Amino acid sequence: xxxxxxxxxxxxxxxSENVVWHEGQxxxxxxxxxxxxxxxxxxxxxxxxxxxxxxxxALEQALIERGVFAYRLDGDNVRHGLNANLGxxxxxxxxxIRRIGEVAKLFADAGVxxxxxxxxxxxxxRERVRALHADAGLxxxxxxxxxxxxxxxxxxxxxxxxxxxxxxxxGFTGIDDPYEAPASPEVTLPTAELTIERSVxxxxxxxxxxxxx
Amino acid sequence: xxxxxxxxxxxxxxxSENVVWHEGQxxxxxxxxxxxxxxxxxxxxxxxxxxxxxxxxALEQALIERGVFAYRLDGDNVRHGLNANLGxxxxxxxxxIRRIGEVAKLFADAGVxxxxxxxxxxxxxRERVRALHADAGLxxxxxxxxxxxxxxxxxxxxxxxxxxxxxxxxGFTGIDDPYEAPASPEVTLPTAELTIERSVxxxxxxxxxxxxx
Numbered sequence: 001x002x003x004x005x006x007x008x009x010x011x012x013x014x015x016s017e018n019v020v021w022h023e024g025q026x027x028x029x030x031x032x033x034x035x036x037x038x039x040x041x042x043x044x045x046x047x048x049x050x051x052x053x054x055x056x057x058a059l060e061q062a063l064i065e066r067g068v069f070a071y072r073l074d075g076d077n078v079r080h081g082l083n084a085n086l087g088x089x090x091x092x093x094x095x096x097i098r099r100i101g102e103v104a105k106l107f108a109d110a111g112v113x114x115x116x117x118x119x120x121x122x123x124x125x126r127e128r129v130r131a132l133h134a135d136a137g138l139x140x141x142x143x144x145x146x147x148x149x150x151x152x153x154x155x156x157x158x159x160x161x162x163x164x165x166x167x168x169x170x171g172f173t174g175i176d177d178p179y180e181a182p183a184s185p186e187v188t189l190p191t192a193e194l195t196i197e198r199s200v201x202x203x204x205x206x207x208x209x210x211x212x213x
Numbered sequence: 214x215x216x217x218x219x220x221x222x223x224x225x226x227x228x229s230e231n232v233v234w235h236e237g238q239x240x241x242x243x244x245x246x247x248x249x250x251x252x253x254x255x256x257x258x259x260x261x262x263x264x265x266x267x268x269x270x271a272l273e274q275a276l277i278e279r280g281v282f283a284y285r286l287d288g289d290n291v292r293h294g295l296n297a298n299l300g301x302x303x304x305x306x307x308x309x310i311r312r313i314g315e316v317a318k319l320f321a322d323a324g325v326x327x328x329x330x331x332x333x334x335x336x337x338x339r340e341r342v343r344a345l346h347a348d349a350g351l352x353x354x355x356x357x358x359x360x361x362x363x364x365x366x367x368x369x370x371x372x373x374x375x376x377x378x379x380x381x382x383x384g385f386t387g388i389d390d391p392y393e394a395p396a397s398p399e400v401t402l403p404t405a406e407l408t409i410e411r412s413v414x415x416x417x418x419x420x421x422x423x424x425x426x
Contacts, residue, residue: 026273026285034277060239064247069282071323072239081345082315085308095298102295103316110284112323132294 028111037069037111038211041104041133042203045120045182046145047174048160049152051191051199055145056117058200063113063207070113073100078118088171094125101129108138113207121173123180139210143203144185149174151192186210241324250282250324251424254317254346255416258333258395259358260387261373262365264404264412268358269330271413276326276420283326286313301384307338314342321351326420334386336393352423356416357398362387364405399423 031037042059044052056072063070079086083099086092097120107114120126126142133140152174153161164172171177187206189199244250255272257265269285276283292299296312299305310333320327333339339355346353365387366374377385384390400419402412 025270026277026283030274030277034280035282037282057238061243064239064243067247069248069250069324070239071319073319077319077322081318082312099295099312103319105294106284106286106290106316107320107323109290110320110325111282112325 028109031111035069035111036067038139039069039108039111040113040139040141040207040210041108041129042113042115042141042143042207043104043120043126043129044115044117044143044145045126045185046147047149047152047179048119048172049155049157050145050147051189051196052117052119052145055143055189055191055196055199055203056115058196059203060115062200062204068113068207069111070115071107072115072117073104073107074117078103094122097122097125097129101125101132104129105132105136105138108133108140109136113211119173119179121177121179123183126182141187141203141206141210142182142185143187143189143206144182145189145191146181147191241322244324248282248324249280251352252282252321252324253326253352253354253420253423254321254342255326255328255354255356255420256317256333256339256342257328257330257356257358258339258398259360260362260365260392261332261385262368262370263358263360264402264409265330265332265358268356268402268404268409268412268416269328271409272416273328275413275417281326281420282324283328284320285328285330286317286320287330291316307335310335310338310342314338314345317342318345318349318351321346321353322349326424332386332392334390334392336396339395354400354416354419354423355395355398356400356402356419357395358402358404359394360404 028038044056046052053074056074060070060072078100082103083096086096097118100116100118104114104116130140130142156162160169160172161175163169164175173179187202189202191199241251257269259265266287269287273283273285291313295316296309299309310331313329313331317327317329343353343355369375373382373385374388376382377388386392400415402415404412
């Protein structure tokens with residue numbers, strides 16, 4: 001005779017009827033259908049003090065207000081965690097961007113809009129991240145936060161330009177290390193003449209296009 | 214005189230009224246309120262062939278069916294990407310788990326239920342990941358996929374036990390490298406006597422408790 005009831009912590013097969021499960025992986029279509037989730041990576045690049053973090057933060061907020069899952073990867077949550085074992089030599093800088101690109105890709109694959117906010121001065125590093133997303137069929141938006149170095153240096157929120165000019169910091173982007181501007185970014189934000197709100201709107205429009213794919 | 218209209222691609226301040234933005238970061242309360250999102254990490258640990266990936270996959274699916282943002286981190290999407298530059302010596306194994314723990318933490322912080330599926334044989338490595346989450350006020354569930362090695366070896370889905378027994382693979386967990394079982398996991402799944410459906414239910418119940426915090 002079949003057991004009909006049992007220990008509540010160990011119910012029989014009849015307890016399993018409310019679990020819908022089938023073999024196989026969760027697909028991106030499943031995520032779109034069940035969660036309304038379409039991931040993508042929004043890659044902010046620009047000089048120190050260009051306004052990347054401010055815009056990234058405002059964009060994250062605007063997306064979440066709209067019910068879109070978004071998450072910001074920046075120095076605060078990456079440099080002190082995942083990349084805490086990396087320094088600032090050429091190899092470590094490349095590895096820093098590589099890891100961030102891989103993590104952003106995982107978020108995008110999960111259905112989240114990942115917003116990265118790093119100087120990421122070298123074109124080759126950014127192109128590798130772009131290719132990584134393209135190969136995985138994931139949306140990638142390069143956002144050039146295009147602020148003249150004079151403006152960045154006059155803002156100098158962390159006093160870093162001053163230190164770099166004084167030779168206290170070596171290899172500082174824009175001073176004694178190059179910033180390679182994007183050749184054809186999806187979005188350009190000339191922040192010297194664009195408000196934060198307008199910058200966010202431009203990003204939102206581009207995100208809408210890429211998520212609608 | 215104030216400019217009232219302009220180039221549509223460059224509208225004036227009146228174009229910004231539909232962007233709600235305030236200074237500051239997106240908080241976890243914001244994510245909960247706007248997205249219904251409460252993240253956590255579900256850390257599956259167990260021998261090769263214990264059933265971690267099968268259960269992780271079914272759990273991810275069950276969460277998404279319920280409208281809960283979930284994402285699985287496993288060998289497929291981590292070993293070939295973020296951790297592609299790691300081998301299998303002791304240091305690299307530790308770094309492998311460290312990075313996975315950091316990425317899971319980012320997902321949990323983003324409001325996603327991260328489900329990790331790695332043997333993760335060493336207690337100290339898992340305890341570090343647990344502490345990382347505790348320090349950040351994020352939920353962490355250690356799920357011990359408790360399958361006797363005889364059962365795992367009889368399944369041997371990838372033929373790895375056979376190779377390890379033949380000495381073709383060295384340092385194989387359970388054969389010539391230790392598996393340190395969790396001392397007090399939040400969930401234990403004796404898969405030899407528990408269906409996948411029941412295993413998933415136990416995880417769901419534990420996740421509900423930790424997300425309800």
